[in-house]
Amino acid sequence: MTLLRVVARPMIASMFVVGGASAIKNPGLRAKKAQPVADLVKKMVPETPLDAVMLVRLNGAVHVGAGLALATGRMPRLSAAVLAATMPATTMTGHRFWEETDPAARTNQTVHFLKNVTITGGLLMSTLDPDPHKKFIGRRAKDKVVQASDTVQSALQR
Template sequence: MTLLRVVARPMIASLFVYGGISAIRSPKVRAQRAEPVADLIRKAAPQTPVDAATLVRVNGAIHVGAGLALATGRVPRLSAAALAITMPPTTLSGHRFWEETDPAARANQKVHFLKNLAITGGLLLSTLDPDPQKKFIARRAKDKVVEASETVQAQLGR
């Protein structure tokens, strides 16, 4: 692993691990903001018992698990993808700047909204980050196709 990855992955992951632990420990503060997401799930799947506090805890657990995986370099692309998938609902429920009436609160929420947008972009880029010891997935797939083609050609006697 390069020095850049050794430093950068834990830096971005720290936000998720810290926030995830906080969400698991005290979900009630965030549950109020997560209620619109719980309502959407209830409308989409009425038979599913959904509680906003449980959603907050599940999201927190994903952030802790995927954050630790990203920080340690274990399945970094998958963990970055998991974190990126959780960001839109987290951002839309937690930083609804368009609903704020106080200009200072609106500006603060807008900054957090845009910060989360930027972090999501970084996570999405991380899903494409190749492991320096491994060929990029598209290249590995192409090599497998070439290898299979050569095997078939050899068996056919060409």
């Protein structure tokens, strides 16, 4: 594993591990914000025992598990994809800046919303991270072009 991966993956994962653990331990305020989502799930699947607290804790557990997997390099592309998949719902539920009337609170929620969008972009890029034992994708592409050029040149020289 390259030094970049050793440093970058835990940096991205840290927010998920810490935030997920906090959500599991103290779901209170998050559960209040997640109540509309829990109500929607309950309406779609009435027999589900899921409530807002359980939903927040489940999301927290996914964040901790996938965050630890990303941080340690275990299935890094899959764990980055799982985390990226959770972010739209987490962001739309937790940072509803458009509903804030106080300008300072609106600015704060906008910053957090955009931070989550940015992190989601980083996670999506991480899903493309090649096997550490392979050359960088740009180098592999260049090698393929050179190989194709050599093949075409040798075919034309016949």
